[in-house]
Amino acid sequence: MTITSETNLPELNNPVTLERLLDTMYQAIKTKIQAFDKDDVVMIGIHTGGFWIAEKLYEKLDITTPLGSLNISFYRDDFTKIGLHPEVKPSQLPMGLDDKHIILVDDVLFTGRTVRAALNEIFDYGRPASVTLAVLLDRGGRELPVYADIVGQKVTLEAGQQIKLCGPEPLKLVQNKC
Known part of the structure; x- marks a missing residue:
C-alpha cells in the first residue's frame, strides 16, 4: 500500500484495518514463540507507540513474563541535535534478559536508528538468546x-512525509504529529 496523501490515511486508520494489522502480527508472533519455552519469552514495547501495540498483543499471547517498556531517549544517536524530551520516563524491563527470546515491538520502522538504540539498551540489561523485531508499519x-x-x-x-501512531485509546495513524 502506498500512502501519498492524507486522503489515503483513513484506509489505514480504519479500526478494522488496524485490528487486521494487529491480528497479522499476533498470528506471526504466536507461531514464532511456539518453538520456545513460554517462560523464556519477553515482550518489550518501545515507548510510546511500540508499547501501545505490545500491550494489545501481550493481552492475547500466552507469555508468562511481565511486559517490558523501553524508553530509548538516552540511547539515541541524535539527542544532542533534538534534545531530550522534558519528561523522560525510565525503561521497565523484566529482570534477567540473559538467554531470553525477546519480542521487540515498535509502531513504525523507518531508518533503523530507533531499533539500534533499543538493542543497545537491551544488551545493557543482558544477553538474550534472540531478538525478534515486530512492527506495525x-x-x-x-x-x-x-x-x-x-x-x-x-x-x-x-x-518528507511522516506517519505516527497516536493513542493509546483509540489507536490512530496520523501524518506528522498527534
Whole structure:
C-alpha cells in the first residue's frame, strides 16, 4: 500500500484495518514463540507507540513474563541535535534478559536508528538468546542494516512525509504529529 496523501490515511486508520494489522502480527508472533519455552519469552514495547501495540498483543499471547517498556531517549544517536524530551520516563524491563527470546515491538520502522538504540539498551540489561523485531508499519528508507521479522504492513511515503501512531485509546495513524 502506498500512502501519498492524507486522503489515503483513513484506509489505514480504519479500526478494522488496524485490528487486521494487529491480528497479522499476533498470528506471526504466536507461531514464532511456539518453538520456545513460554517462560523464556519477553515482550518489550518501545515507548510510546511500540508499547501501545505490545500491550494489545501481550493481552492475547500466552507469555508468562511481565511486559517490558523501553524508553530509548538516552540511547539515541541524535539527542544532542533534538534534545531530550522534558519528561523522560525510565525503561521497565523484566529482570534477567540473559538467554531470553525477546519480542521487540515498535509502531513504525523507518531508518533503523530507533531499533539500534533499543538493542543497545537491551544488551545493557543482558544477553538474550534472540531478538525478534515486530512492527506495525515498515516504511522502508533504512539508514542502518535493520529489518523487521514481523510486519503488519509495508507502506511507502513520499520524501518528507511522516506517519505516527497516536493513542493509546483509540489507536490512530496520523501524518506528522498527534
